[in-house]
Amino acid sequence: MSNDGENFAAFNSRALVEMVGDVTDEALKATKIKQFLGVLAGRYFNWAGRKSLFTLHLGIKCCAIEMAAAATPRFDGDRFGVLFRSSPRQSDVLLVNGPVSKKFADKIVRLWEQMPEPKYCIAMGECAISGGPYFQSYNILEGVDTVIPVDVYIPGCPPRPEALIDGFGLLREKIIRIGGAPSTGRDGEKPVIVGED
Amino acid sequence: MTHGLWTLRVKVDGETIVDTDAELGYIHRGVEKICEDRDFTQITPYCDRLCYVSAMTWANSYIYAAEDLLEAEVPERAEFIRLISAELQRLASHLMWLGAFGPDIGSLTLMTWCMRDREMFLDLLQELGGSRMHYNYPRIGGVKRDIPVGFATRMIAKIKLFERRIEEYEMLLDESTIWLVRLQGVGYTKAEDMVEAGVSGPNVRAAGVNYDVRWAHPYSVYDQVDWEPAVEKPTSVKGADCYDRYRVRMEEMRQSSKMILDAIEKIPGGKNTNYSAGDEMIMTKAPTRAPEGATGFSNYECTRGASQFYIKGGGEGRGKNPYRLSIRSPMFITIPYVAKTMIGYKIADIPAIMGSFDPCIGETDR
């Protein structure tokens, strides 16, 4: 049996698939089609991703009410593709909209770590940027960027829903630049601040 | 999302809840400690951010305590403006509650409808205070600015439109079988149990007792406007269920509308005049220091219950800061009580019961 198996090794399905795969890969690399397809697919995924940013449905404090208002008929974030998801495993954007207390700090880090790449973080409101009016408090972190890398800052207390939609627009422009870079590799990128033109 | 950030640990036996434990403190900001380092005027924005959905009522509540401490006089026109702003805020807050309660039960339509109507009142409050939320509007001794020109006309038009909208909501909800089945028979609470636990506000009024701080421990000019507390008649001997709590808030919205329409007609100085800021019609000069040993206390009907402030004077800056500022939040008392009410019901009843009590964690965690 074993002798006969070796004779038919070339027609064993798994080995056949691997061989075909290797041959095709070499061919594509040689003709540069692979590189072309890679760029095309990357651009396509980038376009699809930034046009439908799934935001985690997390509301910490007052800015959450403005986030909710941005989803309601008057301001309507949904026409920009912004949809709220309940699970971090299904969302692209973590919108931090309130002060992060010591009790909540490692929970928000855990939420961030549960989100799959590529993921982005928006700090909305003064409390998430720098602690806000509670910067002197014994229980509040001075900004969420002490524990999570932040991409866009939206100042305001609370920022108007229009400012939040503008923040999403600036995040989309940033995604065009950085593509699908992982969140730990963006140290050189300057974070975007809404309102500074 | 719109109720707030807290944890409820539930022990279940199949689908039935056996025990609950509430965990708060995720947005504890230490406001009481921070306020020991601020002037009395600088504390007003912090009180706006306590319960962010009904900011004007909390700012008013603090201002009454500060006026008690500093022994300040308030002109009558300012009291009427405070009443109008507080009742507008009550309308906006109840609409936010309904807009969050609907999705809890499953009705996403309510979210869009209520937020659309809430925008009407946020525009009015923006004319008064300058921002959609967190107005920093009342001052010790009066209010910051007078009502703008044309404000009365716009407000009356919007409220008259809103009164028809309330009927639209009731038409949508009271004829919906899902709404009735999910709310009726769920979350029974009796009046005496609630009061002994310290619950107040619309939750107690749903159980058939018309306790309202606005007449029982009076403040401002509520005795000069035409209104009645909204009280429900619970249909069961076991007390009020979620449906009664929903109905009492709809009725409160009607009463608030009535109050505003009455107050704007009775305002001293007329509804179309606009006094400049600092004018004696809307603000009096108040002392800024409180000696040691002076205390101020206020009992105020916020949208969720009775909120109280207790301020001890004699802090730093020779009395410019308070020595101790203590805040009593109605929701801090209600949430553990509600956690115990849920025992015996099913898991699917948790959002209905929690939502019907209208929690706001901003004021709970301070």
Next chain:
Amino acid sequence: MRVTHEQSDSAAKSCVAVLNERFSGSGIKSTVEHHSNAFKMPFVRIHAEPQHWLAIAKFMKYDLFVNYCSMVTGTHFPDGPAERGWEVAYHMMRMPVSNVKPNTNTIHVAEKLSGNDIPLEFEVLIALQQGDTPTVPSIQSIWVGADWNEKETWDLVGINFEGHENMHRVLNPHDSPEQFHPLQKQHKLRYHGHNEMYDDPQGFGRKPADEGRNK
């Protein structure tokens, strides 16, 4: 409609008379005070000693019909006199309430209330000695509403409530250091001499030692 001055005044005076008759001569002082705001409504203020507090509380609940304990405030006076290093202020409310029959409700008409039905505010001030362990008997068994109020006062100010079951941190994180009660005066605000709770300034990320812990 509102509760009038005469009603409140007479209710407060009768409560104070009953209290003084029952508890006179033991350092307990009950007075009728007035707020300083526009309405100047009266309320009852009681200065009490910690050893008599339980007796007063039971009297207030069963004989004066005080319904609920609304607010418990603890204050730290490190520079105060020897007998007032700490102070606990209780605010209680009395209001007329009773369970209603189905399909009815109770509408109180404010002007017609009388006797023990008139809503009233009570303020109890208990001064404690200077020291590190201020202790007050707990009224958790008397009023349900005092439960979480006392937890919060212990958590933030550090006043011990003797006889309180299941005392735990309610606003600060569960793993706050043992004697850390932020509202005591030796703890300062950030940028004013504050010592961070943890060893590294902003190290609130999840460390390997935190596996499985409930923070």
